[in-house]
Amino acid sequence: MSSDEEDVPTLLDTVEPTIQLESSSGKSGTVPLTIICGFLGAGKSTLVRRILSEHHGYRIAVIMNDFGDTADIEAKTINVSSPDDPTQALSEEVLELANGCLCCSIRNSGIAAIEKLMQRKGAFDHILLETTGLADPGPIASLFWQNEEFSKGLGNDIHLDGVVCVVDAVFGDQQLHEDHSEDGIGESLRQIACADVVLLNKVDLVTSEQLKVLEGHIKRVNPGANIYRTVRGQIDLKYIMGIEAYAMRTLQLGVNSADAPSNISDHDHDHCGHDHEHETPAHHYEIRGITSLQVSCPTLTKEGLQALDEWIREILWESKLPGDAVHEQITVLRCKGMFQAQDRQVYVLQGVRNLYEIAPLEAGREALGVPDEGKLVLIGKGLDEAVRKSLHDVLNRHLASNV
């Protein structure tokens, strides 16, 4: 596939959209809301960033909910001013919800925050709601669709436009397989099942054969969704926004696959598909054995950068702690970070499974600085105190002394 072709999103089994973004304010004059879901690292923030930077003339509010307390890192790399109106800082419209389950955040503090956002209804035309990579979008969608509480309250201002699921073309198949074999129906299956549109992202990193196989699996889970291939979320916005997917049909929250186990109701409690007894939001995710580990990162020397790179490589590629043969297997599904080096250059760490990069913060964004202090976040399995200590030791061996 040539690079030109790669940049053009491919429409599969297309139903040509009849409703364009122009009509997305909805018949009732309510603001459309698009839920963007997708497994850890699939490319949700990249898609949001791309939507915000496009010259479409629409003012878009973003609600972000990040697992592993990385919202501050995202905020530094995602917020952009409107290209059409540089005085309109879209970053003001980004609402970060508490770490944990969006569904619970919305129920509690989130509703108030969204209501406050809606008081500025005239100020924007569309809402994007980016869920965490571990969220089941079904219960979240149901908060904005055909429920009495919503109809009487937020429903006067917002309507659900559609659910867009970003699938990682590199690791999507593996995620679906693991979800099936280990958990019955895990989040990546639920995310695809609930989607109106699936963006098969990162198609630049796989072969067309791999794509066909993954597309086949996605179609088995959700034959009704339109599937588009994308690189870095590049897609004509009319395919994902203003689609009015909920205007014509009733919400289906179940997994569509004929051969998927039908035990979804076992998991459903109350409105939101998980146990509300949990004390902290993190507990919700620990049920699936996935936890996050956060370590603050001091300003590093040049050698420190190298040492951090080596440490991450060993963990991601060898699935073990450097120099420790007995530690249980470590699985890192996602890692992110932002920190400063001795020369004051700010670096961003981005990793999805065994692919990662440590790159200087995008030019022009340095002024935003490092969030409070540098930090590294790993999300995965087996990330215990020994891992924290090992990372901590590497970082502290390479502290820059002149800052």
Ligand SMILES: Nc1nc2c(ncn2[C@@H]2O[C@H](COP(=O)(O)OP(=O)(O)OP(=O)(O)O)[C@@H](O)[C@H]2O)c(=O)[nH]1
């Ligand atoms: N090669 C390639 N890399 C991509 C593409 N889309 C995203 N990435 C990279 O994949 C990594 C993860 O992308 P994000 O947009 O942060 O993913 P996310 O789904 O928001 O991640 P979480 O919110 O942590 O679940 C980043 O390093 C991106 O630059 C793509 O189409 N091709």
